[in-house]
Amino acid sequence: MSMEILLGDEAVGLGAVHAGLSGAYSYPGTPASEIMEYLIRIGRGASFKAAWSVNEKTAFEEALGCSYAGKRAFVSFKHVGLNVAADPFMSAALTGANGGFIVCSGDDPSMHSSQNEQDSRFYAQFALIPCFEPADHQEAYDMAREAFELSERVKLPVMIRLTTRLAHSRAGVETRPPRPENEIRTGARQCWTLLPGNARVQFKRVLDLQPELVRYASESPFTRLELQPDDRRLGIIASGLGYNYVRENLEGSGLRPSILKISVYPIPEDLVRRLVEHCDTILVAEEGYPLIERQIRGLFGIPGKILIGKMSGHLPLQGELTPETVRAALGLAPLARRTAGDLPLANRPPQLCVGCPHADTFKALKKALEGQPGATIFSDIGCYTLGYFPPHNAVDSCVCMGASVGMAHGASRAGVHPAVGVIGDSTFGHSGITALLSAATADANMVLVILDNCTVAMTGTQPSFSTGRRLLEIVRGVGVPAERLRVITPLPKFHEENVRVLREEIAHPGLSVVVAVRECLEEAKKKNKLGGAQ
Amino acid sequence: MSDTRKQDIILAGVGGQGILSIAFVIDSAALKEGFHVKQAEVHGMAQRGGAVTSHLRLSEARIWSDLIPRGGADLILSVEPLEALRYLDYLKPDGRIVTSSAPFINIPDYPDQADLLRRIKVLPGSVVVDSDALAKEAGSGRAQNTVMLGAAARYLLPREETLREFVRVLFERRGEKILEANLKAFELGRQASA
Numbered sequence: 001m002s003m004e005i006l007l008g009d010e011a012v013g014l015g016a017v018h019a020g021l022s023g024a025y026s027y028p029g030t031p032a033s034e035i036m037e038y039l040i041r042i043g044r045g046a047s048f049k050a051a052w053s054v055n056e057k058t059a060f061e062e063a064l065g066c067s068y069a070g071k072r073a074f075v076s077f078k079h080v081g082l083n084v085a086a087d088p089f090m091s092a093a094l095t096g097a098n099g100g101f102i103v104c105s106g107d108d109p110s111m112h113s114s115q116n117e118q119d120s121r122f123y124a125q126f127a128l129i130p131c132f133e134p135a136d137h138q139e140a141y142d143m144a145r146e147a148f149e150l151s152e153r154v155k156l157p158v159m160i161r162l163t164t165r166l167a168h169s170r171a172g173v174e175t176r177p178p179r180p181e182n183e184i185r186t187g188a189r190q191c192w193t194l195l196p197g198n199a200r201v202q203f204k205r206v207l208d209l210q211p212e213l214v215r216y217a218s219e220s221p222f223t224r225l226e227l228q229p230d231d232r233r234l235g236i237i238a239s240g241l242g243y244n245y246v247r248e249n250l251e252g253s254g255l256r257p258s259i260l261k262i263s264v265y266p267i268p269e270d271l272v273r274r275l276v277e278h279c280d281t282i283l284v285a286e287e288g289y290p291l292i293e294r295q296i297r298g299l300f301g302i303p304g305k306i307l308i309g310k311m312s313g314h315l316p317l318q319g320e321l322t323p324e325t326v327r328a329a330l331g332l333a334p335l336a337r338r339t340a341g342d343l344p345l346a347n348r349p350p351q352l353c354v355g356c357p358h359a360d361t362f363k364a365l366k367k368a369l370e371g372q373p374g375a376t377i378f379s380d381i382g383c384y385t386l387g388y389f390p391p392h393n394a395v396d397s398c399v400c401m402g403a404s405v406g407m408a409h410g411a412s413r414a415g416v417h418p419a420v421g422v423i424g425d426s427t428f429g430h431s432g433i434t435a436l437l438s439a440a441t442a443d444a445n446m447v448l449v450i451l452d453n454c455t456v457a458m459t460g461t462q463p464s465f466s467t468g469r470r471l472l473e474i475v476r477g478v479g480v481p482a483e484r485l486r487v488i489t490p491l492p493k494f495h496e497e498n499v500r501v502l503r504e505e506i507a508h509p510g511l512s513v514v515v516a517v518r519e520c521l522e523e524a525k526k527k528n529k530l531g532g533a534q
Numbered sequence: 535m536s537d538t539r540k541q542d543i544i545l546a547g548v549g550g551q552g553i554l555s556i557a558f559v560i561d562s563a564a565l566k567e568g569f570h571v572k573q574a575e576v577h578g579m580a581q582r583g584g585a586v587t588s589h590l591r592l593s594e595a596r597i598w599s600d601l602i603p604r605g606g607a608d609l610i611l612s613v614e615p616l617e618a619l620r621y622l623d624y625l626k627p628d629g630r631i632v633t634s635s636a637p638f639i640n641i642p643d644y645p646d647q648a649d650l651l652r653r654i655k656v657l658p659g660s661v662v663v664d665s666d667a668l669a670k671e672a673g674s675g676r677a678q679n680t681v682m683l684g685a686a687a688r689y690l691l692p693r694e695e696t697l698r699e700f701v702r703v704l705f706e707r708r709g710e711k712i713l714e715a716n717l718k719a720f721e722l723g724r725q726a727s728a
Contacts, residue, residue, distance in 0.1 A: 005561065005562075005565060005571065030577055031577065033577070034577065112576070113577075165574060165600050165601065166600065168574060168575050168576065168577050169572055169573055169574035169575065169589075169600040170561065170571070170572070170573040170575070171570075171571060171572045171573070171597075171600075172565065172570065172571065241599075241600065244598045244599045244600065245598075245599055245601075247598040247599075248598040248599035248603065249603075251598075322601060322603075322604075323599050323601055323602075323603035323604070323606070324603060324604050327603065334604070334605065335603055335604065335605030335606060335626075336605055336626070336627050337604050337605030337623050337624070337625060337626065337627065338605075338622045338623060338625040338626075338627060338629065338657075339622065339623055343619050343622070343653055344645040344646075344649075344650075345616070345619060345620055345645075346616065346641055346643040346644060346645060347585075347641070348548065348583075348584055348585040348616075348617075348640070348641050349584055349641075350549065350582040350583055350584035351582060351583040351584070351640065352582070352583075353582065353583065383582065386582065390642070458582070460577075
């Protein structure tokens, strides 16, 4: 055993490595990026493969292939990344896992760095696969190891669900000696070929496994039921970080509730039943959506019992849990504290770095669109989304990765003019390419501006798959004619020229692509620190 | 319970100011002295020039929550005056604020600076240090975070010597000159808060 200080993200990654990991794949996204950053860092010279993929679906499929080969495979991304990977994810439950297969999804309640709050536990439930939810760093490490064991035992992919707070906090973790990697051993072709006849057999297998999975969740050492024999007033069902906030507030409070800590799904029904039978009031404290609460409440509640939580309004439906919200739900008075009074606290939203190439592109684009009240700039997701804020006020949308291209296309068909899409180089590779193929085939009356800053900037400058010459070749390859593919350099000294190029392409009645190329300042700084480009 | 040594610290600043480096030093020092440590930090979008905080919890006993409860913090350590006030409701009534007086102005509606400092100085237990001037004096304008770490050192649970040891660990690999500037920055900050 040895002790290491790790981020929650890193604890999961190290647990996977010590479980005999052979292949790990990911696409960057907060709060999950640091898992792959860490695996790549510690994987240099190691026998396992850890690599960024062009998007989450691809990452998932690469990991699935690794599992098919009998090796232990790991895929990670943020919660909305699971949407991108949802197609193979849902079907992988039917193919099953051969080598252990972990899907680690980082949820972002409170939307610290995301466009929605979705709860990945619902996806695990949807696919009928087990899900582990660590409450602390030690569990993150231990669960990664255990999830591989379970995955190979029941031959199913297993999810580990993290939330931002755990993913991005540090604490000590006791590690154990690593296990060797699996030998190669390919899967059975009838399991891995989901033709209807095979898929039906496989789906029945997954359904038949459910009672065993519920039993596993009940018997897991991560799950804990503590009944207070002499106090029946309050029972608490808590999971993930919710459990920590409950324990934090109980210390010194005088309350002695019975507690069920749920750490593995499907929900351990017998333990829930024992707690509910024992207690008069049941509080459910879970991070994310009210999954446990809804499941045990049913449509009309539990006769004779009071069930409180998110659905009753005792905890907020929106945002992450906090020590204070849980404290209030426990009926405890708030701690005494200082107040800011009437102090003037101006907000400080994130913004483009001083000198960022995107700022120059937005300036030129806004100038080129002056006097055209119908102009709409469909933005994608990345640093450039910050162009929404003053002083730029330069973008009108941010929906999901790759959406800008399809939205500009659809809006142009609907009569919006000028319709401009704005997308980064990495996001273009992630899911802009197919939408551009569609727009090019239709010769849509739109301009796509690809902001090539040579990196995935917002999540910490991970490598981009579709930058530089390769990007230009891709754009040409999907059918954009050479004369409609323009390259500009977003620098103040080229402002007039860039405005002219953009105006020309906006005036062209068909598809144009303008690629604005200038390296991200953070990326350049990183290279300088490393003593030049690597 | 009351004899358990513990300390909850809110670290505050703006993305890029080196909050996480301060956290690294306090974490590592606390760990070396046998404390449990939990440190929640901000990554991703907010790091781009936005308000950044780190919740840093040290205790001889097990630490449950990754977040400090509002009203639970013993200390706010801030590299920027406006950010020092943003988290005031995390502070215990008898908690302390150690903050830089040097503003980081990247928003149009930054409050009146004189008014801001006046409001901080009247708060009981507040310590205000000009990290900008002291960092420059130490030989590196970028060492404001280390100045503030030094300014807080006398109020932190880990010993000053252990903190200094991890300032060394943090900056050693960046060359002798940067290391020396940061050790001096730590010392100037320490003296300024006396």
